[in-house]
Amino acid sequence: MARDGETNEILFEIMEDGEQRILAKGGRGGLGNNNFKSATNQTPRYAQPGEPGVEGLFILELKILADVGLVGFPNAGKSTLLSVVSAAKPKIANYAFTTMEPNLGIVNYYDDKSFVMADIPGIIEGAHEGKGLGLRFLRHIERNAMLLFMIPADSKDIGKEYKILLNELKQYNPELLDKQRVIAVTKSDMLDDELKTEIRRHMPRKVPYLFICSLTGEGIPQLKDLLWRTLNPDESAD
Template sequence: MTEDNFVDYVKVFVRSGNGGAGSSHLRREKFVAKGGPDGGDGGDGGNIIFKTDKNLWTLFHFKFKKHFKAQHGENGSKSRSSGANGKDEFIKIPVGSVVKDTETGEVLFESIEDGEEFNAVRGGKGGLGNWHFKSSTNQTPKYSQPGIEGTEKKLTIELKVLADVGFVGFPNSGKSTLLSVITDAKPKIGNYEFTTLKPNLGIVKYKDFNTFVVSDIPGIIKGASKGKGLGHHFLRHIERNSILVFLVSCESQNIDKKFNILVDELKKYNKDLLNKEKLLVVTKCDLLGEDDISDLISNNKLKSLNIDVHFISSVTGYGIETLKDIMWKKLNIQSY
């Protein structure tokens, strides 16, 4: 999947179907002088229904179609025959999608499981046929109800990637390399900022056939919560992570300060994110000697951060298996 194919935000126009009109037919049969009313009811208009599909990973399919209309209900007819209901329009979305009212910003639906359905816009009700209005004072009513019109809405769909663990870090901090080492994912890797332009997902195969999902979001820079760099566009993807793994390169002069900048950006975006289980991982330790790593491990500034700190090298494999153990342990703590 290319960056161009990763679409996680779209606006769509939807319209439910009109209800069919009730019939005002009067029964006419040979030898029946006063047949009376026998007009059937109109069918209901079709609904606009969102349905989650685990086989979809992005909102890319909306690039080609952004207008959706359900069928109108059919009109009623004689012999009290009701018109057929209009067909519902089903719109498939990935698990993790959020549907909002574009005008008000109200969250209408938030999906977390495959196969969920949400009736976003109900079709118009079909009108009643004239036989409903027969009374002692009006034996042959010629009146029937028109169908109620369908409803139009502008909706916004956002995708929040579902993953157990989210990698958070500055550009070129080693997130994509780590993802490629612990999973079968093949993210773009380069020695320049913003190599990752879309969230990448990978499945970690752990011991005894256990697995968990990790995501690597594009790098954060100072001011991301205010729109700098790639902005906060991708920050919503970590809202559903159980664990946040902060990655800082050992090349950084002040690892503690770098970590605090990342924490501050998340806090400005959504302070509730900091309630999640957290881990600080110092990357690229193959660039250091054993003594340098020992010095970092005993660094008082890192100890004062009040967070578990782990050291790795994705190149040599140093600390990788232990990192998997730590993430698995933290995930299991979260499940209780």
Template structure:
């Protein structure tokens, strides 16, 4: 997945669906009939604006600069009860996990979660009925038809929540990007200062027997993220979509491991208590500097959840971590 500014998880677009074509008020005429009955066809419906799930897409970048999405208008009906042509639909491919919202009300309209799934974002106007629909025993030659319905024009918000099996949760510098680069082919930008990761990095982690799972490094939480501090809310929403949360606490933390875990948990709980229902796993990172005695001491203060001591750099505890995560995903 591309880095930095190429990851776009929010776009606002103006959608204009097509207007329906007018019905025809034609009266049948031919060599033998100077004044026949109504035979006006229906107008075609206006084009819809449709979202389609595409598993190959990770970002909404391709829509960032397309501010106006316009579908085609329906064509008018013709004689001989010929219907007008339907307006051209505008189909937008989006990554799985995309949520569509009404920009004015903030109402969530739907969410795209399956590859190939389609949903109408803005429906096209219906075509008008031709005059042959309006004939009655007392009105045998109606000279009128329905106009087509107008299209809809409205601003929409598309928001992406990353879909992954494991979400990494930890303060900046907990070693999340390093772990991701070791267990998968992802190449996150790694540097030694807080808030290094400013976009969620996704990596596919290979497991035994050709199986795999997706891990997302979600940007570091800082105390107060749930109140919107730092990059807070924007990134916490990505955590909602992970099935297992892997809490990462470095062995050299200046708090106890349990305290740091509790602070991270509190942030998540303040943001969305439902996150507490997901399986939690703890990885104590940067353990290459611990001797056995220190490791045993630290084990005594661990919270009561599946835990593992790892060092991404020394490749220590990584297989054990994968086993615990696989079990948690499939439990």
């Protein structure tokens, strides 16, 4: 995305691979006197000066174009999921803010279908005030078609965690809440049936959710189905 450096106005956005736009047009080049040589004028004194190009201050912003953006607190298992469903090899560790930069992976889905998943650094309460790594990585999910909220099974209050994440997104850009959402309760290997029933009672009503475990693979095929269907609502199921 290109912005005017003074007014911050959006000038244009490049959305397609290979798309080209001119931000500051260069001036037409001049012609040296050699170009004006003729039979009768072997050493012309004349030359054509060039014209100046456009000058300006511009801000270029990179927003990753992915289909699914992963949103969650640090340690939720975002990078682990990406490593399981794609060939990406993000750093994974049992401490907060392992991921410092966004990672992208291509998720293959049957035959020749695929979609792109973006793993971004974790978000914490107060991120909009700059806590943790802040919200600066959220620009990478602004162009994502949908958001996958990831909340670990051992969270003290899944509903509350979800609301905190939603609020942080809203503080950054309310339009992020217009995107389709899906919730994954991660690390479900830590749950038995009784705990799952208990969690189900507290899940937000209007958002589809699944229990997943990146270690055992539980719920992963179902998650890919759900993501694909959310991204392609018009495609008939066959």
